[in-house]
Amino acid sequence: MPDRWTNNEDEIERLKVEEQETGGTFIGEDMFDEDDALVLKGVSNPTYNAITHISLLIASFTIGFSFVGPALTWMIWKDEYPDVVEHAKEAANFSISMILQTMLFALLLVVGISLTVMSTSMIVSTIGGVFTAAAAIYGIILMLTSLIAPIVAAVKASKSQHFRYPLTKRFIK
Numbered sequence: 001m002p003d004r005w006t007n008n009e010d011e012i013e014r015l016k017v018e019e020q021e022t023g024g025t026f027i028g029e030d031m032f033d034e035d036d037a038l039v040l041k042g043v044s045n046p047t048y049n050a051i052t053h054i055s056l057l058i059a060s061f062t063i064g065f066s067f068v069g070p071a072l073t074w075m076i077w078k079d080e081y082p083d084v085v086e087h088a089k090e091a092a093n094f095s096i097s098m099i100l101q102t103m104l105f106a107l108l109l110v111v112g113i114s115l116t117v118m119s120t121s122m123i124v125s126t127i128g129g130v131f132t133a134a135a136a137i138y139g140i141i142l143m144l145t146s147l148i149a150p151i152v153a154a155v156k157a158s159k160s161q162h163f164r165y166p167l168t169k170r171f172i173k
Contacts, residue, residue, distance in 0.1 A: 049157035094165035108135035
């Protein structure tokens with residue numbers, strides 16, 4: 001068995017007591033038969049909370065839909081860890097908000113470029129340039145926020161702190 005797992009009775013009892021004192025996670029009689037009791041050492045509730053936030057980045061880079069990560073962590077750990085639900089809701093709200101704001105960014109960019117390129121009037125072309133510049137700035141803010149905020153949230157979650165994402169509408173309450 002790997003180093004992290006044990007089925008030594010004394011070790012199991014010691015880790016149960018340690019779990020109660022520190023808030024760690026015990027996987028034992030609740031999930032397995034008495035003979036097969038296992039303990040996963042070193043994994044605690046804040047770890048799952050941090051995984052919820054990091055899953056935003058992983059899901060967005062791998063499958064393109066960042067809300068899938070928080071949804072999966074919520075479905076997996078909702079019964080065992082109620083505070084994971086709160087972190088997953090916050091992360092999912094951030095993801096949905098970023099998707100909608102990215103659509104707004106794309107619309108602003110298309111309008112700005114269209115007005116700039118297709119206009120014969122200097123005033124309309126200038127307005128198009130302003131739309132394009134505003135969309136570019138907005139896009140940079142969205143990009144930085146979507147990269148930095150989940151990392152900050154994961155760090156805070158690993159310290160058992162809650163993080164409120166910026167630029168986020170709370171769709172899921």
